[in-house]
Amino acid sequence: MISVTIVGRGNVGTHLWKALQNAEGIKVTHIDSRHLEAIEKSDVAIIAVSDDAIGEVSSQVNNDFVVHTSGSVSMNGLTNTGNKGVFYPLQTFTKDNEIDFTNIPFCLESDDPMGLDILESLVKVLNGNIFHVNSDQRKRLHVAAVFVNNFTNHMYVIAHEICSQYNIPFDILEPLIIETCKKIKSISPLDAQTGPAKRNDEETIQNHLNLLNQSQQEIYIKLTESIQTYGKKL
């Protein structure tokens, strides 16, 4: 039996709690970060609070092993006196959506081998995938995640705006969006690159620029230049 305390009622804390509460071999307690006074000790306290609260909250948790769930805070951002660790699920969470942790990568780190064993056991219970990632790598990974998640979604936002302006249903782009992301399973992104920037098709690039507003143009130009630069590196 592994006893787990989850601190924090945000997206990550709530989803983890839901997933662990009926899991075999796990005893889980879910508490608010404002009520840390009388927690029973557990095998691991998982602090799932906003990045800037991790230091403060971890100093108040009286447990031998404390971990956080953040992609961008180093393990030593924890200020508890016992052992430390990181339990970072690399996925985008929305509170309403049901999240299945199956195959979700968990980036694990600990200053204690036994602590790492506990974290690995939790990932196995959740059917997630175990990755050992140190704090330095994790920070980089978090930036990479911004590109593939936040910035990619912003590409969808701009496309959605272009479609709205000309009464084109955004749905029409859905199969292309799905195919674009599925391609990464079979070929590297650099090999998958296509389009006017990649083939230096200046006429199409100019035609596209003429159809965009200033803010869209600036992004189009910047990304086109970048694609062309990467193309030359090959």
Add this chain to the structure above:
Amino acid sequence: MISVTIVGRGNVGTHLWKALQNAEGIKVTHIDSRHLEAIEKSDVAIIAVSDDAIGEVSSQVNNDFVVHTSGSVSMNGLTNTGNKGVFYPLQTFTKDNEIDFTNIPFCLESDDPMGLDILESLVKVLNGNIFHVNSDQRKRLHVAAVFVNNFTNHMYVIAHEICSQYNIPFDILEPLIIETCKKIKSISPLDAQTGPAKRNDEETIQNHLNLLNQSQQEIYIKLTESIQTYGKKL
């Protein structure tokens, strides 16, 4: 029986030919754009050549109904003397990959109602989805497609580079990439936007910038500004 001539042995021409050659009710001929002399007339000649060759090739095709497959050339870029049309499958094609046209959106346009009927029949045979899109809308759609396909893929390229530099397997980002694109099925991209730019988390933004090279920084800054501008419009 619909008779179809496909001109051009590039990705689109080849995939269309493969998909149509065993289809019931279709008689398809596939020819090279350099051998246009002695083609038998058919119900529709589909010119699947590069954008800048469409004018020249269409002038040489002796058929009553000629269409092209391009997203960015207007219907009147065709220079045949008979009826004209557009048969634009909105998808990314790689020659080696098998392409299933099921549910692929086809953007159709014609100056002839009977021509449009023929194009609709072909889409039904391919199990695709019919959209009526005029030349002006199609040009905009093509730009939108550059954002969701070419530029999104470039986000993957940058993330891949960041991972490679720090010995992080790119695979670790795959579930996040898939989830990001699947979200568009249930919520609008603007509602799906998350991340440090969206929540004006200047500290994380600065930390991220410190980890990037100059070219990556410029893109990060430009996209962060754009996300913040869209956020204010809400």
